[in-house]
Amino acid sequence: MSSDLSELARRRGFFFQSNEAYGGVAGFYTYGPEGAALKRNVEDAWRDRFVTKEGNLEIDAPTVTPEAVFEASGHLDGFDDMLVECPGCGESHRADHVVEDATDLEDAESLPTDEVEALIAEHDLACPECGEALAGQPVETFNLMFETSIGPGGDQAGYLRPETAQGMFVEFPRLKEYARNQTPFGVAQIGAGYRNEISPRNALLRAREFTMAELEMFIDPEEDEPNLDAVADVTLPLYPADAQEAAGEEYLELTPQEAVEEGVVAGEWLAYFLARSTAWFERVGIDMEQYRLRQHLPGELAHYASDCWDAEALVDGDWVEIEGIAARSDYDLSKHAKYGDDSFTLFKEYDEPVSTERATVDPDMSYLGPEFGGAAGDVAEALQALADRDRSAFDDDEVTVEVDGETYAVPTERTGFAVEEVTEHGEHITPHVVEPAFGVGRVVYSVLAHAHETDEVEGEERDVLRLPAAVAPTFVGVFPLTDQDGLPEKARDVASTLRAAGFDVTYDDSGSIGRRYRRQDEVGTPYCVTLDADPEGTATIRERDSTEQVRVDVDDLVGTFAELRAGELDFEELADA
Missing domain, CATH: 3.30.930.10 (Bira Bifunctional Protein; Domain 2)
Known part of the structure; x- marks a missing residue:
């Protein structure tokens, strides 16, 4: 910074x-x-x-x-940064940043931890805080999420x-x-x-x-x-x-x-x-x-x-x-x-219904239960998945499926395998x-x-600060030129009118007019309005970037600023008008 x-x-x-x-x-x-x-x-x-x-x-x-x-999303296992701890002062550092700051290598974050650890040793990198050597220190992963507990008993993480x-x-x-x-x-x-x-x-x-x-x-x-x-x-x-x-x-x-x-x-x-x-x-x-x-x-x-x-x-x-x-x-x-x-x-409806053949299984659970115990339900699901992808697997007298690395053989007559014609009106998509x-x-x-x-x-x-008007904290600053001739009251009225029209406005009557301009320039205010004792009822609009000034009727300020904010008018056009 x-x-x-x-x-x-x-x-x-x-x-x-x-x-x-x-x-x-x-x-x-x-x-x-x-x-x-x-x-x-x-x-x-x-x-x-x-x-x-x-x-x-x-x-x-x-x-x-x-x-x-976060268990489902993978954040518990994969939302990590690389950490190396200084053996001298005990300060923890992002290991990839240590490498990037001290070498010409960019994007060390994309490297595995063992390579970052090797780079620290190869370049003899030191702790940014105390200068102690970091070579030989383990580079470990650190999960970045803040943990809390939900409820008074703290039972739910x-x-x-x-x-x-x-x-x-x-x-x-x-x-x-x-x-x-x-x-x-x-x-x-x-x-x-x-x-x-x-x-x-x-x-x-x-x-x-x-x-x-x-x-x-x-x-x-x-x-x-x-x-x-x-x-x-x-x-x-x-x-x-x-x-x-x-x-x-x-x-x-x-x-x-x-x-x-x-x-x-x-x-x-x-x-x-x-x-x-x-x-x-x-x-x-x-x-x-x-x-x-x-x-x-x-x-x-x-x-x-x-x-x-x-x-x-x-x-x-x-x-x-x-x-x-x-x-x-x-x-x-x-x-x-x-x-x-x-x-x-989501259910995605077809333009026209589609007739198709679908393979189904209706396993005999009175057989699967005693035969396979607690794995029976998983075997039934595996049979349906097999029918979906390979009907020919049911051509023989016995069907073989694998569940959690273990093979199960089921007599085909016990699977309830059948092929039926169905009319589908759509499909579920992810x-x-x-x-x-x-x-x-x-x-x-x-x-x-x-x-x-x-x-x-x-x-x-x-x-x-040359901020675009769309994001500048204040759109217009309003100043009285002096504290005499009722100008502060007049300027406050103008500020109120502009605020009522939806503009972000600041009012300032402290210090010289030059100092007030500088304060608004520093915070990026695109325009300033200065009220003086002009008998014609005009005011001065000053533009931040060029510092140019133009005279505008006070009654026209709202309309003028609305056009400037909408991009329908730029200040150069206003100055040339």
């Missing part, structure tokens, strides 16, 4: 470490008034694009989740969710009804996530409590297609896995359609959301010259992903993941169907999922980093 941005964030109320009166705890941050407003505007912009304009559903699920959910996704998957049996059992449909959620990071760092970029904005798009992979024409004008700066493995630095500049046709992106839905995300990031203030889409290497793919791309922003000299876009196939719904007690499929998952805090930090500049105005250096 740059010292300049850190100082500005604290001084102007964007964010700061929480609980500093009690020494603070690493990885927890409080958003101040400006930061909370910026974060809210980023979330609103995300909701506008990925919920409202896409026609998706939105839910708000609990942050505490029973252990059984639970976890603080590390992502919002599982809340959308677990509730799928009910959510599919709200979507009228038709794909494609998306379910979105904005909310807190928790990860017990080994070594939180870089402020909002790696925190232990954070906000995520996630969308689960449920699709029929055989029929549903996105509208790629709607994003045909977006150029994707793609950094595929093969280019990374070849140590290449050049990106492929492709449209979504080209990316699919050339086999760079595996599927139209991934390409669609890569494009929607890229356009959205530009809208909220990510510098497209410091932005790329990087494909996950095979070793770093999450346990649920068949393919994944990270949207990354260059911040403080490092590439930072601000979104992951994953093709999760039917992994999540299939897992919950196996462990949960509900239906995680939807696949494509998931764009945004780290809101990381987006906020990256937007601040890209917007923060230092320039010179009237011979004086100024800090300025």
